[in-house]
Amino acid sequence: MKFKKIFFWLGISLLFLGLGQTMVLAKALTGVEIIKKVDANQVYSTAYFEYEMRIHVGEEIRTKKLVSYMQGREKSFAEFVYPVRDKGVKYLFIGDNLWMYLPSVEKVIKIAGHMLRQSMAGSDMSYEDALEDRGLINKYEIKLEGEEKVEGRLCYVLALVAKVKKVTYYKRKLWVDKELFLPLQAELFAKSGKKLKIMKMGKIKKFGTRYVAMYMTMQDLLKRDSLTEVIINKVKFDLKIPEGIFSRRNLMK
Numbered sequence: 001m002k003f004k005k006i007f008f009w010l011g012i013s014l015l016f017l018g019l020g021q022t023m024v025l026a027k028a029l030t031g032v033e034i035i036k037k038v039d040a041n042q043v044y045s046t047a048y049f050e051y052e053m054r055i056h057v058g059e060e061i062r063t064k065k066l067v068s069y070m071q072g073r074e075k076s077f078a079e080f081v082y083p084v085r086d087k088g089v090k091y092l093f094i095g096d097n098l099w100m101y102l103p104s105v106e107k108v109i110k111i112a113g114h115m116l117r118q119s120m121a122g123s124d125m126s127y128e129d130a131l132e133d134r135g136l137i138n139k140y141e142i143k144l145e146g147e148e149k150v151e152g153r154l155c156y157v158l159a160l161v162a163k164v165k166k167v168t169y170y171k172r173k174l175w176v177d178k179e180l181f182l183p184l185q186a187e188l189f190a191k192s193g194k195k196l197k198i199m200k201m202g203k204i205k206k207f208g209t210r211y212v213a214m215y216m217t218m219q220d221l222l223k224r225d226s227l228t229e230v231i232i233n234k235v236k237f238d239l240k241i242p243e244g245i246f247s248r249r250n251l252m253k
Contacts, residue, residue: 029144035137035176038176038183039137040181041210042073043073044070044072044237046237046241047069047070047237048069048235049070049234050066050067050232050234051230051232052064053228053230055124056229057223057226058224062122063082064082064086065081066081067079069241069246075094076091076093077093077245077250088101089101089103090251092251096131098116098130098131101251108248115127116131123218124218124219124227125218125228129168136160139162139164140161140163140167141160142158142159142160143159143160143161144156145157147178150175150185153179153184154178155176155177155178156175156178157173158173158174168188169189169190170189171189172186172188173187180211181211182201183201184200184213185200196221197221199218199219201216202215208237210237212235214232215231216229217229217230
């Protein structure tokens with residue numbers, strides 16, 4: 001009988017020990033940890049994309065096509081290939097610097113200051129939108145607010161509030177897929193609390209161990225009847241990039 005009691009209490013102890021370990025394993029991620037996992041999914045040595053951009057203005061739809069090369073998150077090059085009036089317009093991103101080449105005047109322009117707030121190719125996205133998605137951890141306080149479903153997918157809901165002065169949006173609200181660690185929706189706010197833009201992502205596709213949203217919409221709420229769709233038609237990872245692609249000299253070619 002004595003041995004039975006010993007085994008009984010030993011079993012209870014092991015049960016609680018197992019429960020304790022399970023609780024540690026199931027410990028909720030912090031907002032910063034979630035963003036780090038999002039960043040990890042978006043890190044790659046090199047990549048090539050072919051995009052289609054559909055810009056809706058009222059009942060009019062303007063279609064543009066471009067190709068892009070990327071190296072990590074610090075370098076990217078993009079060139080419009082359609083329509084004819086935009087063909088040959090090129091962009092070069094290096095760190096926080098952006099240059100644009102206009103073939104009509106054969107001139108390279110550095111996009112800086114107030115110009116960064118301008119619409120990129122007439123879309124709902126600004127040049128700042130293209131630059132500021134990098135380094136959110138350094139610019140924002142990140143708090144996990146809870147969980148919600150987006151298009152049937154369970155997501156973490158994150159609130160990001162600026163901790164530095166130089167940011168495009170004072171506050172961001174992100175919905176991050178719990179399983180894939182991809183942002184599925186974002187709302188962008190001014191310091192006044194006014195909602196400025198809404199971004200949604202979908203059509204998730206797996207490439208090896210990496211997940212990519214092949215479709216995105218951006219809506220600038222300050223514009224009337226405006227919406228931009230971005231469709232990725234082709235993507236390649238870890239490829240050899242043509243020499244000199246990330247140079248200002250290449251913009252002039």
